[in-house]
Amino acid sequence: MSSPIDLLRRQVSDLHQDLVRYNLVVWTAGNVSARVPGEDLLVIKPSGVAYDELSPENMILCDLDGNVVEGDHSPSSDTAAHAYVYRHMPEVGGVVHTHSTYACAWAARGEAVPCVLTAMADEFGAEIPVGPFALIGDDSIGRGIVETLRGHRSPAVLMKSHGVFTIGKDAKAAVKAAVMCEDVARTVHISRQLGEPLPIAQDDIDRLNYRYQNVYGQPRAAR
Amino acid sequence: MSSPIDLLRRQVSDLHQDLVRYNLVVWTAGNVSARVPGEDLLVIKPSGVAYDELSPENMILCDLDGNVVEGDHSPSSDTAAHAYVYRHMPEVGGVVHTHSTYACAWAARGEAVPCVLTAMADEFGAEIPVGPFALIGDDSIGRGIVETLRGHRSPAVLMKSHGVFTIGKDAKAAVKAAVMCEDVARTVHISRQLGEPLPIAQDDIDRLNYRYQNVYGQPRAAR
Amino acid sequence: MSSPIDLLRRQVSDLHQDLVRYNLVVWTAGNVSARVPGEDLLVIKPSGVAYDELSPENMILCDLDGNVVEGDHSPSSDTAAHAYVYRHMPEVGGVVHTHSTYACAWAARGEAVPCVLTAMADEFGAEIPVGPFALIGDDSIGRGIVETLRGHRSPAVLMKSHGVFTIGKDAKAAVKAAVMCEDVARTVHISRQLGEPLPIAQDDIDRLNYRYQNVYGQPRAAR
Amino acid sequence: MSSPIDLLRRQVSDLHQDLVRYNLVVWTAGNVSARVPGEDLLVIKPSGVAYDELSPENMILCDLDGNVVEGDHSPSSDTAAHAYVYRHMPEVGGVVHTHSTYACAWAARGEAVPCVLTAMADEFGAEIPVGPFALIGDDSIGRGIVETLRGHRSPAVLMKSHGVFTIGKDAKAAVKAAVMCEDVARTVHISRQLGEPLPIAQDDIDRLNYRYQNVYGQPRAAR
Numbered sequence: 001m002s003s004p005i006d007l008l009r010r011q012v013s014d015l016h017q018d019l020v021r022y023n024l025v026v027w028t029a030g031n032v033s034a035r036v037p038g039e040d041l042l043v044i045k046p047s048g049v050a051y052d053e054l055s056p057e058n059m060i061l062c063d064l065d066g067n068v069v070e071g072d073h074s075p076s077s078d079t080a081a082h083a084y085v086y087r088h089m090p091e092v093g094g095v096v097h098t099h100s101t102y103a104c105a106w107a108a109r110g111e112a113v114p115c116v117l118t119a120m121a122d123e124f125g126a127e128i129p130v131g132p133f134a135l136i137g138d139d140s141i142g143r144g145i146v147e148t149l150r151g152h153r154s155p156a157v158l159m160k161s162h163g164v165f166t167i168g169k170d171a172k173a174a175v176k177a178a179v180m181c182e183d184v185a186r187t188v189h190i191s192r193q194l195g196e197p198l199p200i201a202q203d204d205i206d207r208l209n210y211r212y213q214n215v216y217g218q219p220r221a222a223r
Numbered sequence: 224m225s226s227p228i229d230l231l232r233r234q235v236s237d238l239h240q241d242l243v244r245y246n247l248v249v250w251t252a253g254n255v256s257a258r259v260p261g262e263d264l265l266v267i268k269p270s271g272v273a274y275d276e277l278s279p280e281n282m283i284l285c286d287l288d289g290n291v292v293e294g295d296h297s298p299s300s301d302t303a304a305h306a307y308v309y310r311h312m313p314e315v316g317g318v319v320h321t322h323s324t325y326a327c328a329w330a331a332r333g334e335a336v337p338c339v340l341t342a343m344a345d346e347f348g349a350e351i352p353v354g355p356f357a358l359i360g361d362d363s364i365g366r367g368i369v370e371t372l373r374g375h376r377s378p379a380v381l382m383k384s385h386g387v388f389t390i391g392k393d394a395k396a397a398v399k400a401a402v403m404c405e406d407v408a409r410t411v412h413i414s415r416q417l418g419e420p421l422p423i424a425q426d427d428i429d430r431l432n433y434r435y436q437n438v439y440g441q442p443r444a445a446r
Numbered sequence: 447m448s449s450p451i452d453l454l455r456r457q458v459s460d461l462h463q464d465l466v467r468y469n470l471v472v473w474t475a476g477n478v479s480a481r482v483p484g485e486d487l488l489v490i491k492p493s494g495v496a497y498d499e500l501s502p503e504n505m506i507l508c509d510l511d512g513n514v515v516e517g518d519h520s521p522s523s524d525t526a527a528h529a530y531v532y533r534h535m536p537e538v539g540g541v542v543h544t545h546s547t548y549a550c551a552w553a554a555r556g557e558a559v560p561c562v563l564t565a566m567a568d569e570f571g572a573e574i575p576v577g578p579f580a581l582i583g584d585d586s587i588g589r590g591i592v593e594t595l596r597g598h599r600s601p602a603v604l605m606k607s608h609g610v611f612t613i614g615k616d617a618k619a620a621v622k623a624a625v626m627c628e629d630v631a632r633t634v635h636i637s638r639q640l641g642e643p644l645p646i647a648q649d650d651i652d653r654l655n656y657r658y659q660n661v662y663g664q665p666r667a668a669r
Numbered sequence: 670m671s672s673p674i675d676l677l678r679r680q681v682s683d684l685h686q687d688l689v690r691y692n693l694v695v696w697t698a699g700n701v702s703a704r705v706p707g708e709d710l711l712v713i714k715p716s717g718v719a720y721d722e723l724s725p726e727n728m729i730l731c732d733l734d735g736n737v738v739e740g741d742h743s744p745s746s747d748t749a750a751h752a753y754v755y756r757h758m759p760e761v762g763g764v765v766h767t768h769s770t771y772a773c774a775w776a777a778r779g780e781a782v783p784c785v786l787t788a789m790a791d792e793f794g795a796e797i798p799v800g801p802f803a804l805i806g807d808d809s810i811g812r813g814i815v816e817t818l819r820g821h822r823s824p825a826v827l828m829k830s831h832g833v834f835t836i837g838k839d840a841k842a843a844v845k846a847a848v849m850c851e852d853v854a855r856t857v858h859i860s861r862q863l864g865e866p867l868p869i870a871q872d873d874i875d876r877l878n879y880r881y882q883n884v885y886g887q888p889r890a891a892r
Contacts, residue, residue, distance in 0.1 A: 027849065099856075104860070109860055117327060135876060161786060189862075191332055193412075195334065204358060211359065341582075402473055403473065406545075414550070414551035417555070563777055565831075625695055629695045632770055636774040636858065637777040639862060640778070643777035643778055644830055646802075646830055
C-alpha cells in the first residue's frame with residue numbers, strides 16, 4: 001500500500017514529463033515540487049538528473065528549510081526558492097520553475113506580459129508580473145517570488161534575466177500555470193511583432209477571471 | 224452494433240488528437256463538436272478533461288440549446304457557442320474552437336489574415352475575417368461567429384482577443400479548417416515580418432477557390 | 447519478388463514520411479514523385495489522402511502527360527507540374543512539392559533566399575530562386591519550374607505566392623532538397639530579423655559547392 | 670566484454686540521438702566525436718549517414734590527424750576540425766558540430782550572443798563568441814575554433830556564416846553545450862525582437878559561473 005508521500009513522489013516525478021511534453025525545458029533546466037499536506041516537508045526533483053531518468057524513487061524529500069530528509073541525490077539547486085515559497089505562502093501546494101523560451105524572453109527585458117487575451121484573463125486575471133533580479137545561493141529568489149505574487153492574481157512570475165516560477169494549490173495546478181504562462185507569453189510576443197495587441201477592459205478581465213476561477217471545468221475533484 | 228451517435232462519439236473523440244498533433248492546443252484549451260445528422264443534438268468534448276483522457280464514452284451529448292442529454296461530465300464551456308452555430312447555420316455539421324498561437328496573434332490585434340497564398344485562396348477563398356470581442360456566458364460568441372461567417376467563403380473566424388472558431392460540413396472538415404487556419408496565419412505572419420506579401424488578384428483567388436472546392440481530391444466520400 | 451515499379455511505389459510512399467517528420471507539410475498539402483527509370487512513367491501520391499494512410503499500394507502510376515496508368519484514386523492535383531518537369535528535364539528522377547512555412551514566407555513576398563550560409567553554398571550553390579506566379583490547371587506551373595531551374599545550381603524553386611518545388615536525381619535527393627530548403631529559408635529569415643547576414647564571396651560559394659557536390663559523403667551508392 | 674573503445678562507440682552513436690531530439694540537426698548535418706582517453710584516437714560519425722542508421726558498429730575510429738584507423742565508411746567531412754581541436758586542446762574529450770537554427774542565425778550576421786540570462790552565465794560564463802569565416806578542406810576551421818575558445822569560458826563558438834562547434838571534458842558535456850547554446854541563442858534572439866535585454870553585471874556573471882561550475886548538480890561522477 002502506498003503512503004501519501006509515495007503517491008506524491010510519483011505525482012511529482014510524472015509531472016516533470018509535462019514540462020518535457022510542452023517544451024518548457026531542455027536538458028535538466030526545470031523542476032517541480034509539491035508540499036506534503038499537513039507536514040513541513042516537500043518533494044522535489046534531484047539536481048542535474050535527466051528527465052527520462054526520473055522516478056518516484058529518486059525524488060528528494062526535504063524539510064521546508066531545504067534540508068534533505070530522504071534521498072540519495074542532492075535536491076534541485078532551486079530547492080531553497082521552492083522552500084521559501086512554502087514557508088511564506090501556506091496556501092501554496094505546488095511550485096514549478098522553468099526557463100521556457102518566450103517567458104524568458106520577456107524576463108530578459110524585465111517586461112511584464114500584458115493581459116490581452118481572454119485566456120490570460122481566465123488563467124492569470126492580470127499581466128504576468130516581473131520579479132527582481134536575484135542571485136542563487138540565499139533567500140533572494142524565494143523572497144522575490146513571494147513579494148511579487150502575494151496579493152497578485154497571477155500564479156506566475158517572470159524573474160528578471162532568469163526564468164519563470166509558478167505556484168498552485170497543488171503541483172498539477174502549478175504545472176498548468178507554467179504551461180499556460182509560456183503559451184500566452186508566446187502568443188502575445190508574436191502578436192506584438194506586427195503591431196500592438198488590443199487592450200481588454202479591466203472590467204472584462206475581472207469578469208472573465210471570476211467566472212473561470214469559479215465556474216469552469218468539472219467539479220473541483222475532477223480538474 | 225454501433226449506433227450513429229456512437230460512431231459520432233468516436234469520431235469527435237478521435238479528432239481531438241488532430242488538435243494535439245498539429246499543435247493547435249495546450250492543456251485542455253480547444254474543442255471539437257459534431258451535429259447529430261437529422262436530430263437537434265450535438266456531441267462535444269467534456270469540460271476541463273485532458274486530451275489523452277478523452278474517449279467515445281466521455282463525450283457529451285447535448286441538445287441544441289447546450290443542455291446535457293447524456294454524459295457524466297459538464298460539456299465544454301464553449302458549448303453555448305457551438306450550439307448557437309448549429310441552430311443558426313443548418314448547413315454546418317462540425318465546429319472547432321482553438322487558441323492556436325498564430326491565429327490568436329492576429330486575433331489579439333483584431334486583424335484579418337490577408338489572402339496572399341494560393342493555399343489560402345483554395346481553402347478560405349478570402350481573408351480570414353475577424354469577429355467581435357465577446358464575453359463567454361451568453362449568446363454573444365455564437366452570434367459573433369454566425370454574423371461573421373454567414374455569407375463569407377472562409378470557414379474560419381478570428382474572434383477578437385480570443386481565438387479561432389471554424390465550421391465545416393462535418394467535424395473533420397472543421398478540424399481541417401482549424402489546421403489550415405493556423406498554418407496560413409503562421410506563414411503570412413512570418414512573411415510580413417520581413418516585408419509585404421504580394422497581393423493575389425481577386426480574379427485569381429476566385430478561380431483557385433472555385434477549382435479547389437469543386438475539383439480537388441478524391442470523390443466526396445473519400446475526402 | 448518485387449518489380450522495379452513496386453520498389454518505387456514503396457520508396458515514394460515512405461519518403462512522404464520525411465515530409466511529415468521534418469514538418470514540411472500539414473494535412474495533405476505536399477507530395478513526392480519519382481520517374482520510373484527508362485520508361486515514360488512516374489509514381490506519385492494520390493490526391494487528398496492523409497499521410498498516415500499512404501502505402502505502396504495506393505500510390506498512383508501515371509504516364510508523363512499525367513494520365514493514370516494504374517491506381518484506384520485520382521493522382522495528386524500537382525501531377526501535371528511533376529509530369530511537365532520529367533518531360534522537359536530528362537536528368538531529373540524525383541520531384542517534391544511542399545508549402546513549408548519559411549520557404550512559403552519568402553515565396554509570398556516573391557523574394558529569393560540569399561546564399562549566406564556555407565550549408566546553402568554546399569547544397570544550393572546559389573540563392574534559392576523565385577519562379578513566376580502561375581495558376582493550377584494547365585502547364586503554367588511546370589513551365590515556371592523548368593524555366594527557373596534549368597541551368598541553375600539550385601534544386602529548389604520558390605513559386606511566387608505558392609510554395610516550393612524541388613528536383614533531384616531521384617526522389618530521395620528531391621526530398622533532401624526540400625528539407626534543406628526549409629532549413630536554410632528559416633535560418634536566413636531568423637538571421638535577417640535582427641540585422642543583415644554577411645555575404646559570402648562568389649568565389650567561396652563556388653568552391654564550397656564544387657567540393658560538396660563532388661567529394662562529400664559516402665561513395666554514391668551509399669548516399 | 671566491451672573494450673573502452675566499444676563503449677565509446679556506443680556513447681558517440683547514442684549521443685547523436687540527442688542532436689535529433691533537441692532539433693539541432695536535419696538530414697545528416699551535425700556530428701559528435703569523442704577522444705579515446707589516453708590514446709591519439711577519436712571516434713566520430715560516418716559521413717552522410719542518416720541519424721536513425723547510426724550504430725556503435727558504423728562509428729569511425731580515426732587517429733588525431735583524421736586518418737581512418739577502423740571503419741567501413743568515410744568519417745564525417747568535419748573530422749579534420751574535430752581532430753585539430755583534440756591535437757591542440759588536450760583538456761577536451763568531446764567535440765560537437767551542428768547547424769542549429771538560432772545559433773546559425775547569429776553566426777550568419779557574425780554576431781556574438783550577449784550574456785543576458787542567468788542560465789548563460791551558468792553555462793557559458795560570457796557571451797558566446799564568433800569565430801572566423803573558414804573554408805572546409807584544410808586546418809582553417811579547427812584553427813578558428815581553437816583560437817576563439819582557448820582561454821574563453823564559453824564551450825561554444827559560432828563559426829561565421831557556418832555553424833556551431835562545442836567542446837567538453839567528454840562527448841556528453843559537448844552535447845550539453847550544443848543544446849544549451851541553441852536554447853540561449855533562441856531565447857536572446859526572441860527577447861531582442863521586441864527591445865533590448867537587460868545586461869547582467871560582470872560581477873554577477875562571474876559569481877553565477879563560478880558557483881555553477883563548482884557546486885551545481887550531483888557529485889561529478891553522476892553529472
